[in-house]
Amino acid sequence: MTPRTPITLVTGPLGTGKTTLLRHILRTRPAKIAIVMNEFGEIAIDTKVIEGKNVRIAELGGGCVCCSLVGEFEAAVNEIIEKVAPEMIIVETTGLAEPEALVFNIQEALPQCRLDGVVSVIDADMLVRFPELGHTTRLQIEGADILLLNKIDLVQATQIEPLETKLREINPTAAIVRTERCQIDPELLFGIGREKEVARPQHRHQLDFESFTFSSDKAFSRDCFSRFANGLPASVVRAKGFIRLTDGAQLFNFVAGRWELEPFESDRTELVFIGKKIAAKKERILHALDECVAEK
C-alpha cells in the first residue's frame, strides 16, 4: 500500500522569507517535490509550463515541479498527484492568507493526503520593530506546528528570548526554531513519506537540537504506543519512522504534539526523535517505548 502524499503548508507574513525557505528545501531535500503557489513568482523562471485543467505546472529539474492554481485547490492537488506523483507537496500561501481554511481543506477534503505540518516563517526583526501583531500574522502563528523565527542575525541576541516568549503566548504547542536565511534541517521540517529508511538529521544549523534513534524487531501494543506518543515531552519536535504494532506495521509521524499512524509495510521498528536538547531525555523516552513491547 502506498502511504498518503504528505502536504506541508508554508505560511507567514509578507517578506519574512517563505521563498528563501522554498529554495533552501529544493537545495537540501533530495525528493520529488511539488510546490503549489499562487504564482510561479521567483521560483520558476523560463521553464517549460504544462497547462492543466486546474493547475499550471512548471518543471524545476530533479523531478521537482512548481504549480500555480487555475481551479479549486482540492481539484488542483488531485491533478498534481495524478500527473506528477510527487513524493511530497509543499503549499506556499501568500503573505496575506489566513491558513486555517487550507488546513481544513487538506484534512477534510483530501483523504489521499496527509497534513505533514504547518510551517510559519516569522521575521524576528519584524517582531522587534512592530509591537502589535497583525490579525493575519496572529492567525499564521496560531496555526503553525513549526515556527521559524527567521532573520535572528538582524536582532540582538538578548532580544530573541522575549520574542520566543511572545510567540509561545500565541501558540504554546508549536516548536520554535531559530534560523538565519531559513536554514533549517529538512529532517526537522518534514516527517517521513515513502522513504525506505529513517534518516537522521545533521544538526548543522540548529546546534541546540539533538536526535536519537530506536530500532527493534519486536511488535508493540497499539494502545500503549498511543499513550507513549501522547506523553512525549514538549521538547520533542519531530518523531518519525516505522512502528511494528501487533495489528500491523505503521508509518509514524509526530510534529509538535500532533501525530498520526498509517499502514505501511515494514518488518522492523525504526524511529528517530528530534528535539531541543533531548539527549538527556533519551533514556526515559526509550524506556517508555520498551514498556510497549507486546510480547517480551
Place this chain on the structure above:
Amino acid sequence: MAIIDSLKKISDTVWELPATYKEGMRVPARIIATEKLVREMDETVYQQISNVATLPGITRYALCMPDGHSGYGFPIGGVAAMDVGEGGVISPGGIGFDINCGMRLLTTNLTLDDVKPHLKEIVDLLFQRVPAGVGSHGFLKLSHSDFRDLVEQGARWCIEHDYGWNEDLELTEENGCIPGADASKISERAIERGYNQVGTLGSGNHYLEVQVARPEDVRDKDLAAKFGITIPNQIVVMFHCGSRGFGHQVATDYLQTFLKVMEPKYGIKILDRELACAPLDSPEGRDYFAAMKCGLNMSFANRQVILHRIREVFSEVFGRSAEDLGMRMVYDVAHNTAKLEKHSVDGKEKTLLVHRKGATRAFGPGHDEVAARYRDIGQPVIIGGSMETGSYLLVGTASGADTFFSTAHGSGRTMSRTKARKQWHGKQLQHDLEARGIYVRSTSWAGLAEEAGPAYKDIDEVIAATELAGISKPVARFTPIGNVKG
C-alpha cells in the same frame, strides 16, 4: 480592564475609544453600532480601529461600521479619511486586497411566478456562464495589452466592446471608470493573474443571486419605485464580486514597496505591520493610487461583463430580449476603495482620501457625485446579507457627514470560516436551502458551508443600526431564491 469598558457611549449608535486610549492615536476611534452589535464584536476590532487612528493625516475619527470584524490591518468595516495636505497616507490594508469588491443590482419585470418554473434552468445556466471558484477564468479572451486597456478604461471598455448598455455606465459608481488609472504602475505578475479573469465571480463570499422583492419587504414604496422596484414579488438579480487575483497582486506588490520605504524614507512608525502605508503625496503613494485605480476599473469591468452574461442567460431562458425583460441596472457600488472626495471638516471644505474597507459610500440627496437620475433622492446602497437571510437596497442620507457618508457593506462574519465549516456540511446545507425554496450551485461544498447564515451577524440588526445612526435608510429587502456561490 476589558476594552469594552474603555468605550464611551456617545449615543445609542456611536461608541468611542478616546484618543488617550492608546499612545500615538491622533484622533478618537468610533464604532457605529447598536450596543448588541458592539458587544458581539471581537476585541481585535477595537485594537485595529485604534491602530488606524494613529495613521498620519487621519481626520476626525477612525471609524468602524456596524458589520465590522477583524481583517488585515484595518477591520473590515473600517473607514478612515486622510487629509492629503497634512501628509495623509494611503494604505492597502485600508482598502482590502480585493480592490473594489462591490455589489451590483439589476431589476427585471418578471415576478416570482414567472421565474419559479425556470429557476433551476436559470441558476444552472448562470453557474455555467459566470465561472466561480479560486482560479476560474472567463470567456473573454484578452491579450495582456487588451487587459491593460481594460484596467485603464473600466466598464467603459466593456460598453465599447458591446458588453452592456450605455446607461449601465451612468448607474455605476464613478461611471464605471475612475480617472487616473495607470497600467504602467502594474506588475507583470498582476497582469498575468488577472488577464483571463474578467467575467468571473471568484471564491469566498462572492455570489450571484436571483432574489425576490416581496411586497411586505418594500419599506419605502416611493423610493423603491424610483429605483425600479414596482411590481409585487418582482425578481431582481444581485451579485457580489471584485478584482480577483489582479487586485490581490496589486495589494501584495505595494504592501512590499511600502514596507521598504515607510520608515526609512518617510519616518512613519506604525504599530501593526499590516497597516503598511505611504504618504499619498509621494512617488510610492501616487504609484499605488494609480495602480489601485486599475483594480477599481478591473472590478467595474468584471461586474459589467457578468451583467452582460446574466442578461444573455435570462434572454435565452425566456426567449425575449434583455430590454424586453426590463433588465436594467439599479446601481453598482464599491465597498473596498480609497477615493479622493471633498468633505466639510470643521466648516472648511477639504480634499480627503477616504478609505472604505468593507464599507459603502452613501451620499445623500443633492450630492454632485450621485447619478443624475437619483440626485434628488440620494445614492442607492446595496448591502448583501448571507444567502439565507436576504439582502437590502438602501439609500444614502443627508445626515451621514459624520461617517464621511459611509455605511455598512454586508452582515459581517461572526465566526471564522473554519468554525463554520466544522458546524455545517455544504451538501446538507444545499439540501436544506432547497427545501426552503433556495436553489444553490457551488464549486466547493466546504466553501458553501462557510457561508451558512448563522456564520454571519444578523443583517436586519446591521441595517437597523445604519438607519438609527442616520447613515443610510432601507428601501427594500430581497429574499434569495437562487444562488451561484463563488
